[in-house]
Structures are given as C-alpha cells and as structure tokens.
Amino acid sequence: MRIRSCPQTDGFVSRFFTRVKKTASCSNLGRILRVKPPIQVNGCVFSRSTSAGLQEVGMIPMEELNETFVREFILLGITNLPQVQVVLLVTFLMFYLVSIIGNLSIVTVVITDRSLHTPMYFLLGNLSFLDFFYAATTVPKMLTSLLFDDKRISFQGCIAQLYFFHFLGCTEAMLLTSMSYDRYVAICKPLRYHVIMARGVCLELAFTSWLVGSLYSLFHTIWTSKLPFCNMNKISHFYCDIKPLLKLACADTHINERLLKVVTGSIGVSTVLLIIVSYTFIATHLHSIRSKQGRSKAFSTCTSHLTVVFLFFGTALSTFLRPSTKDSLEHDRMTAVLFTVITPALNPIIYALRNKD
Numbered sequence: 001m002r003i004r005s006c007p008q009t010d011g012f013v014s015r016f017f018t019r020v021k022k023t024a025s026c027s028n029l030g031r032i033l034r035v036k037p038p039i040q041v042n043g044c045v046f047s048r049s050t051s052a053g054l055q056e057v058g059m060i061p062m063e064e065l066n067e068t069f070v071r072e073f074i075l076l077g078i079t080n081l082p083q084v085q086v087v088l089l090v091t092f093l094m095f096y097l098v099s100i101i102g103n104l105s106i107v108t109v110v111i112t113d114r115s116l117h118t119p120m121y122f123l124l125g126n127l128s129f130l131d132f133f134y135a136a137t138t139v140p141k142m143l144t145s146l147l148f149d150d151k152r153i154s155f156q157g158c159i160a161q162l163y164f165f166h167f168l169g170c171t172e173a174m175l176l177t178s179m180s181y182d183r184y185v186a187i188c189k190p191l192r193y194h195v196i197m198a199r200g201v202c203l204e205l206a207f208t209s210w211l212v213g214s215l216y217s218l219f220h221t222i223w224t225s226k227l228p229f230c231n232m233n234k235i236s237h238f239y240c241d242i243k244p245l246l247k248l249a250c251a252d253t254h255i256n257e258r259l260l261k262v263v264t265g266s267i268g269v270s271t272v273l274l275i276i277v278s279y280t281f282i283a284t285h286l287h288s289i290r291s292k293q294g295r296s297k298a299f300s301t302c303t304s305h306l307t308v309v310f311l312f313f314g315t316a317l318s319t320f321l322r323p324s325t326k327d328s329l330e331h332d333r334m335t336a337v338l339f340t341v342i343t344p345a346l347n348p349i350i351y352a353l354r355n356k357d
Helices: 007-018 026-032 048-054 064-065 080-111 119-148 157-186 190-196 199-225 244-246 255-286 292-320 326-352
Strands: 038-041 044-047 072-073 152-154
Touching: 026 326, 044 064, 044 326, 072 119, 072 157, 072 199, 080 119, 119 157, 119 199, 119 326, 152 157, 157 190, 157 199, 157 244, 157 255, 157 292, 199 244, 292 326
Parallel strands: none
Antiparallel strands: 038 044, 072 152
C-alpha cells in the first residue's frame, strides 16, 4: 500500500515506520493496513482501518478519528437516580406486559373469530399489530438500561431503532386516519357500507398506511445516518431519535431540522385535518338523528377511536413540532413516555371497553 507524502504528517509518518520491522515487505504492510472507505486528516487521505492503525501509534488523534466515525452511542435515559430508576423499571415493565398481552390478544381474536372479519376490526387488528412492535422498538432497551445500567447502543442499532420508531409512528397516524374514514362511512352511509368499504379498499388503506410510513422513515433515516458525528456520543434520551442525534452532529443541521418539521408537519396536519373532516360529517349526521337512543348508539362507535386519536396526535405533534432547545429535549422525554410506553398499552384497553354495538 502506497501512502502519499504530506508535509503536515511527515513527522508522524517517520515515527510510524520506525515501529515497522525493516524486513517487512510492502505486501505485508498492505495486509496490515486493509483498504476501506477513506478518511481525510490534515489533507491526507487514509482508509478507515489504516487510520485506526495510525491512531494507535499516535499519528492521528482520537478526536479527529471520532469526528468521522462513531461506533456506539450512550443513551442517558430519563434519570440517574437509583430510587427513581427502580420505580420506572417496575412501572414501564407493567405497561409493556399489558401492551404485549393486550395487543396480541386483539390480533388473535380478530384473526380467529370470523364474525370480526369486518373493515373496522381489520383496521383495528392492523393497529394492534403495529402497537405491539411500536412498544417493542424502544421499551426493551430502556428496561435493560434501567435493570443492568447498560446504556450503550451500537451505531447500527441506533439507526435501526430510529427507522422502526418513525416507520411505526407514521403508519399509526395513517391507520388512525383510515379508521376515521371507516367510521364516517359506517355512520353516514350505513346502507352502502359494505360496498364502499369492500375488501380491496380495506387492503389498499392498510397497504398505503404501511407504505407511507416506511418511505417517511427511510427518508429521515438516510439523511440522519449520513451526518458526521463528533466524539460526543451521549444522547439525551432513552431511545435514538432524530432531534437528539442532530444535536451531536458535527455539521450544519438546519436543513435536516427544516425537513423534519416540513415533512412531519405536512403528514401530521393533513391526517389531523382528514380526521376532523370525517368527524365533522359524523357530527352533522348525528345532529339529524331524532332518536336519542340511535344518536348515542352511533356516537358510541366513535368514542374509543377519538380517545386514541387525542392520545397519539396530542403527544406526537407537541414533540415533533416543538422548537429544538435544551428545555424542549426535557419535554420531549416526558411526552415520549406517553406515546412509546403508555399509549400502546392503553389502546387495547380502550377498544376492549368500547360498546359492542
């Protein structure tokens, strides 16, 4: 392997080669310094493994190497107080078990009970399936950190967690919007319900929800993963999220922050508006129903969905549309607990308690 001579590193190169046996051939040196994607330091380009070897003999300071590549992050979590950590561990474990058991139960019942093979329960099954994995994306790592005080997460693991978190979050927003449309058709057009909400339409609504969520998350994940990170690898959160990672980047992140607000805001506002439009038509139709019993029966089918909508969108939008400041990161941690731990556990309870009609 040939190394280009650079005036800035002549002294370092001479010290390096004094540590290599004089009998070592260039082919042996090439095997020692395997070529990988290059790193530029002081105007000279080195491969990543070469740079690691040069760093070991003092040619490249650790700070300059870490500025390009970070192997792991440290999740600081919610608190460092041992007494509080014990309380959080027990509380979050309880909510997680409720979430796993509740959502899996709904999915199982919807699949096995043929009387529930309807558009409403098909979408509900998708939502429960999603909530099962939504909680599993962040809660197990948080429980491990609280139990064993192991706050490390690899770079690849962090990026994977970021992707699945936003993928499932965006998909849930789309599914809740589809469910509001289902409620609109069921109440305002009951005679044509099974025609409008045919099997093909339900599949298209579910597929579109999952597809949009995947593309949304993939877009932000790629942009975030390409950022250079400094030797500061401590994330002020209990899971990997975009905002805390932007704080660690050694580059101008204004474009990333604007894209996050524009794309997330567009999807969030559009889904909320569609839900509002659906329930505006529903409210108008309910007002025209003269029978009090019929009105309450129709409204009871919407209460569970409205409760979940307020829980999810209220916490999610307040987090992602809030300006990124030191105080906002503390606020984000608190609200994140709601829609990552508590909401997935409450959803099956809310729908289980709904009126059977």
